[in-house]
Amino acid sequence: MDLYVLFAVLAVTLIAGLPVGVALGLASLAYVSLAGLPDAVVLHRMVGGVDSFPLLAVPFFILAGHLMNTGGITERIFGFARALIGWLPGGLGYVNVGASVMFAGMSGAAVADAGGLGSVEIRAMRQAGYDTDFAVGVTASSSTIGPIIPPSLPLIVYGVMASASIGELFVAGLLPGMLMALALMTMVAWYSHKRGYPRDGALALPHVSQSFMRAFLPLLTPAIIIGGIMTGAFTPTEAAVAAVIWTLILGMFVYRSLTWRHLVRVLFDTVETTASILLIVAASSIFAWILISNQIAAHLASGLLGISSDPMFVMLAILVIVLVLGLFMETVAAITILVPVLLPVATQAGIDPVHLGIVVVLALMIGLLTPPVGLVLYVLAGVSGVSFERCVKATVPFLIPLLVVLIMVAFIPQLSLWLPQQLYR
Known part of the structure; x- marks a missing residue:
């Protein structure tokens, strides 16, 4: 009976439009009260859920992204x-x-990519005569590469929830991220041939060299982050701090495009974004504890494995669950709810936790491009001035290559596990 109340309160609060973190917290509080447990249990579990050193990377990577967008670094990359x-x-x-x-x-x-690069990309494509639907579709779909190629905020949250190596998760995302880029470029080639899109001028090596020199220092950021983690120079959390310091140096002292006024606004934006994410993580921790204590994961595992213990079948079932939930929930919330339930099932079926993490995050990235939540679509609707409905229609064709890559990564484990096996195991 208490579990029915838990899910009923969650459903009602979400339908009422309350933030996901608040909805999870209220549902958990209702369960705890009915179960006769002290209300302090909620606070204890919520504090414990965010008391994690790896989670410190979240605000720093968010800050680095905001600094890059505000300091004009994204324009140099473009x-x-x-x-x-x-x-x-x-x-x-x-x-x-x-x-x-x-x-x-x-x-x-993904949202940082869509909100930062998206405005630059869509404006440039419109000025060059590209169709607005094509510009919005390719911008939306390409933004989902961000959380797959390291560093990745969703993979950090997954690593904390699953007690998996964040370094391995970061490395595991490299090849799938490149496959996503290749698949989307194939889609671009098809559209370009069909619609006769123009070239953006001729290849000019002096111009390439000049633009490379302008973007050289920002392009060192991935080398600092990934190289530092892979060589053991610092942890993912320390890498996030290094990224912020490097971006501050570029914006304030090298390019001088960041002022103190800009910095104050960026810090406020970072605090707001971080607070919303960590509230979801904190509320999800008590929600996940309730699910685990009621053996929901064990029941799901026995149910699925009772049908078939074949890893292919279990992975297919996990894909369906994640894709459906991704339609309705924000990425971090979905991860924190799904991992305690799905991880035991995957482990019993012989699915590697690192492989599962890449599959779950990639599937949830597709959820960012689908209504009714579709956070990236809302961001691009604001950036481009195009209605949300038109953004949805423009993005639908680009879901095809992303789904193809998702299926490949899900059912060919070595696409995500080969690099971690070479470097960590």
Whole structure:
């Protein structure tokens, strides 16, 4: 009976439009009260849920992304990508994807990519005569590469919830992220051929060299983050601090594009974003504790494995669950709710936790492009001035290559596990 109340309160509060963190907290509090447990249990579990050293990386990576967008670093990255591959037919579509790959190695968040690079990319594509639907679709889909290629905020949260190595998760995302970029570029090539999109000028090596020099220092950021983690120079959390320091040096002292006024606004934005994420993590920790204590994961595991213990079947079931939940929930909330339930099932079926993490995050990235939540679509609707409904329609074709990559990564484990096995095991 208490569990029915838990899910009923959660459903009602979400339908009422309350933030996910608040909804999870209220549902958990209702359960605890009915179960006769002290209300202090909620606070204790919530504090314990965010009392984690790896989670310190979250605000620092968010801050680094905001600093890059505010300091004009994203425009330097876009300029270099444009000079490098803009000469291809439909060049700005390739540039859009390529710039997202570069920015992915710095921010770790799809929304940061969509809100920062998105405004630059859509404006440039419109001015060059590209259809608005194509510009919005490729911008939305390419932004999902950000949380797959390291660093990644969702993978940090997953690593904390699953007690998995964040370093291994970061490395595991490299190849799937590149596959996403290749699949989206294939889609761009098809659109460019069908619609006769132009080249963005001829290839000019002096221009490539000049734009590379302008973007050289920002492009060192992924090398600092990934190289430092892989060599053991610092942990993922320390890498986030290093990224912030490096970005501050670039913005305030090298390019001088960041003022103290900018910095204050960026800090406030970072605090707001971080608070919303950590509230979800904290509330989800008590919610997950309730599910675990009631053996929901064990019941799901026995149910699925009772049908078939074949890893392929279990992975297919997990994909369906994650894709459906991704339609309705924000990424961090979905991870914190799903991991305690799905991880025991996957482990019993012989699925590696690192592999599961990449699959779950990639599936939830697709959820960012689908209504009714579709957070990236809401961001791009504001950036581009296009209605949310039109953004949805423009993005639908680009879901095809992303789903193909998701299926490949889910059912070919070595695509995500080969690099971690070479470097960590």
